[in-house]
Amino acid sequence: MNALDIELVSVSKSYASMAVVRDIDLAIPQGEFVSILGPSGCGKTTTLNMIAGFTAPSRGDIRIKGRSQVRVPPERRNIGLVFQNYALFPHMTVTENVAFGLKMKGVRREEAETTVKSALRSVHLEGMGKRYPRELSGGQQQRVALARAIAPRPSVLLLDEPLSNLDLKLREAMRIELKDIQQQLGMTFVYVTHDQEEAMAMSDRVVVMWQGAIAQEGQPAALYREPNSRFVADFIGKSNILAVASTATQAAHLELAVGDGLMLKARKTELSAAIRYCSIRPESIAVLPSGVGGNGFANLLNATVRRVVNLGAAFEIDADLGSDVRLHVLLRATRASVPPSVGDAIRLGIEDADIQPLSA
Amino acid sequence: MNSLALDLHPPARRRRTLTWFPFAALSPSLLVLSVFFALPMGMMIGMSFTQTETFSPTLDHYQRFFTDGLSIAGFCRTALMSLLVAISVTVLGYPVAYFLARSTTRWRAVVFALALAPELAGVVLRTYGWLIILEDRGFINDLLLHLGLISSPLPLSKNLFAVVVGLTHVVLPFGILSLMTSIQGIDPNLERAAQMLGASRLAVIRTIVLPLSVPGIVSSMLIAFTMAASAYATPALLGGAGFKVLATMIYEQVLFYIDWPFASVMAMSLLLMMLAISFVGVRYESRRRSRASVSSGGER
Ligand SMILES: Nc1ncnc2c1ncn2[C@@H]1O[C@H](COP(=O)(O)OP(=O)(O)OP(=O)(O)O)[C@@H](O)[C@H]1O
Ligand SMILES: [Mg+2]
Numbered sequence: 001m002n003a004l005d006i007e008l009v010s011v012s013k014s015y016a017s018m019a020v021v022r023d024i025d026l027a028i029p030q031g032e033f034v035s036i037l038g039p040s041g042c043g044k045t046t047t048l049n050m051i052a053g054f055t056a057p058s059r060g061d062i063r064i065k066g067r068s069q070v071r072v073p074p075e076r077r078n079i080g081l082v083f084q085n086y087a088l089f090p091h092m093t094v095t096e097n098v099a100f101g102l103k104m105k106g107v108r109r110e111e112a113e114t115t116v117k118s119a120l121r122s123v124h125l126e127g128m129g130k131r132y133p134r135e136l137s138g139g140q141q142q143r144v145a146l147a148r149a150i151a152p153r154p155s156v157l158l159l160d161e162p163l164s165n166l167d168l169k170l171r172e173a174m175r176i177e178l179k180d181i182q183q184q185l186g187m188t189f190v191y192v193t194h195d196q197e198e199a200m201a202m203s204d205r206v207v208v209m210w211q212g213a214i215a216q217e218g219q220p221a222a223l224y225r226e227p228n229s230r231f232v233a234d235f236i237g238k239s240n241i242l243a244v245a246s247t248a249t250q251a252a253h254l255e256l257a258v259g260d261g262l263m264l265k266a267r268k269t270e271l272s273a274a275i276r277y278c279s280i281r282p283e284s285i286a287v288l289p290s291g292v293g294g295n296g297f298a299n300l301l302n303a304t305v306r307r308v309v310n311l312g313a314a315f316e317i318d319a320d321l322g323s324d325v326r327l328h329v330l331l332r333a334t335r336a337s338v339p340p341s342v343g344d345a346i347r348l349g350i351e352d353a354d355i356q357p358l359s360a
Numbered sequence: 361m362n363s364l365a366l367d368l369h370p371p372a373r374r375r376r377t378l379t380w381f382p383f384a385a386l387s388p389s390l391l392v393l394s395v396f397f398a399l400p401m402g403m404m405i406g407m408s409f410t411q412t413e414t415f416s417p418t419l420d421h422y423q424r425f426f427t428d429g430l431s432i433a434g435f436c437r438t439a440l441m442s443l444l445v446a447i448s449v450t451v452l453g454y455p456v457a458y459f460l461a462r463s464t465t466r467w468r469a470v471v472f473a474l475a476l477a478p479e480l481a482g483v484v485l486r487t488y489g490w491l492i493i494l495e496d497r498g499f500i501n502d503l504l505l506h507l508g509l510i511s512s513p514l515p516l517s518k519n520l521f522a523v524v525v526g527l528t529h530v531v532l533p534f535g536i537l538s539l540m541t542s543i544q545g546i547d548p549n550l551e552r553a554a555q556m557l558g559a560s561r562l563a564v565i566r567t568i569v570l571p572l573s574v575p576g577i578v579s580s581m582l583i584a585f586t587m588a589a590s591a592y593a594t595p596a597l598l599g600g601a602g603f604k605v606l607a608t609m610i611y612e613q614v615l616f617y618i619d620w621p622f623a624s625v626m627a628m629s630l631l632l633m634m635l636a637i638s639f640v641g642v643r644y645e646s647r648r649r650s651r652a653s654v655s656s657g658g659e660r
Contacts, residue, residue, distance in 0.1 A: 101557030
């Protein structure tokens with residue numbers, strides 16, 4: 001385990017008695033790529049601003065490398081920050097922008113020049129040094145902002161939705177680049193976003209925030225597989241969320257009653273609170289032709305196709321199971337697969353492990 | 361060749377419509393200006409070139425202006441006074457403007473009211489206020505004499521110093537407003553970005569806020585200069601009888617000597633001074649701006 005870079009210890013922030021951030025505990029090891037993910041207004045920026053030092057927490061402590069930062073002004077925290085709107089200095093060239101932090105630190109000129117060059121190289125902007133920010137495209141400006149933030153080698157880099165102003169293609173390309181840069185530098189990244197794909201694609205760990213508190217944190221795959229609440233299941237990826245009326249423990253399974261008397265077999269789990277919902281990922285449901293096969297599934301359900309949407313790479317099927325239960329099913333489009341038509345009777349196969357019981 | 365001509369056509373046409381519209385927007389003010397400004401101005405220019413008795417054209421009045429010594433001295437005094445006011449307004453107003461542009465506390469409203477309050481009292485009232493403070497037997501001298509720090513009153517009134525103090529007070533709110541507008545236009549995230557890169561508060565002001573508020577500084581100086589150069593009451597009251605600037609001299613010519621042509625020449629010189637200063641300021645700004653965008657050609 002690496003040394004801890006940032007620790008938030010029961011950090012809270014209220015504005016005029018309105019709690020914006022509630023009791024956040026977070027320990028980020030050196031070199032980790034952590035995403036803070038949550039819907040708009042959940043307190044992500046506020047949390048970031050408290051780490052950066054622009055906002056003082058109402059309660060709790062923020063430590064960087066073990067030392068409390070509550071009384072340290074932003075300029076002495078040795079943290080980098082990339083803004084959503086880039087905040088490049090418009091009166092300075094790209095080189096001057098990137099050199100700014102080094103100049104403020106009193107780095108010698110020759111050394112600064114080398115560092116600026118290598119920072120620009122790492123974001124693929126060699127030869128753009130003499131330009132002014134307004135002469136650059138959005139993606140290039142975004143890279144300059146990144147180069148400027150990493151040039152002084154801060155121990156931690158905070159990024160507040162840095163890709164949200166870019167178009168989809170560029171955003172996807174930048175995700176990979178950001179991750180590469182982070183790994184090359186071995187720098188701790190705290191990445192704020194409301195885009196779950198972005199968070200999943202880049203992070204070692206994702207912290208899901210909701211209404212000012214941490215809803216769940218963990219590795220992207222684990223969060224996707226085992227969400228602990230309706231909110232997380234729905235926010236990370238798409239999911240079928242069904243209300244559970246009652247549960248019964250059988251020898252091998254946990255039986256969940258959903259809808260109007262339909263029984264689903266889930267794997268047995270230890271849940272402290274009562275199970276109130278369950279989540280089934282659309283792509284984990286198998287579509288079987290009526291009548292044959294499918295003996296390997298714990299759940300085999302008859303359904304009628306209500307709607308088929310062609311998404312290109314997949315078909316989204318709206319399946320009616322009767323008993324007031326409907327499931328969205330994602331069927332991967334292959335050369336062989338023929339999607340069912342509306343009105344077809346099909347059978348759905350669901351593994352017991354793919355039904356995730358939720359208590360909230 | 362052909363394709364080149366075709367390529368050039370659309371942008372040229374677009375530019376024409378773009379230049380036409382802003383001028384149309386000027387027309388109402390042009391109308392007002394031509395009646396209340398251009399007409400008297402034309403009369404003034406005419407008079408400055410006219411022989412008083414024969415009404416024939418002459419340069420005599422101008423010759424007198426350049427040779428009598430007093431007029432040129434008044435001209436230079438006006439320029440110096442206005443420059444000092446422009447500098448002191450901008451320097452004193454800047455911190456206040458910065459506070460007003462950035463503060464989000466309830467003090468902002470208080471400071472805003474205080475900064476603009478002087479405008480509520482008339483010029484004459486404020487000027488007498490300063491007289492009470494700055495006179496030989498005024499508040500400051502009385503205090504210093506009382507404390508035994510000086511043995512005879514300091515020359516605080518009836519001179520350039522007093523006039524600059526009084527005019528600064530009069531003009532300051534305008535300077536503050538123009539600086540504030542300019543600073544408000546700077547993205548506060550730029551300051552935060554600089555801070556995150558290790559810049560102290562002072563370094564942020566020096567490297568980010570000041571350079572980006574140059575347009576505000578230029579306009580504050582221009583406003584202060586022109587207001588000071590054309591002010592009459594403050595120099596007349598705080599400067600004393602011996603302190604002559606163009607505004608007070610013009611008044612004198614019209615009222616005591618009833619010499620309209622010579623007053624017109626002085627007014628012309630004042631006008632030209634302000635035009636020249638404005639021209640320099642605007643040129644500086646547009647030069648700065650185009651310098652920044654010339655390099656936008658990419659290669660350089
Ligand atoms: N200075 C402030 N005074 C009062 N309320 C504030 C202040 N700053 C933020 N808030 C409130 O705190 C909540 C969280 O704001 P924050 O900016 O942290 O959200 P966010 O998660 O970054 O959202 P987004 O994704 O839209 O950027 C919002 O409801 C906002 O209205
Ligand atoms: Mg935000």
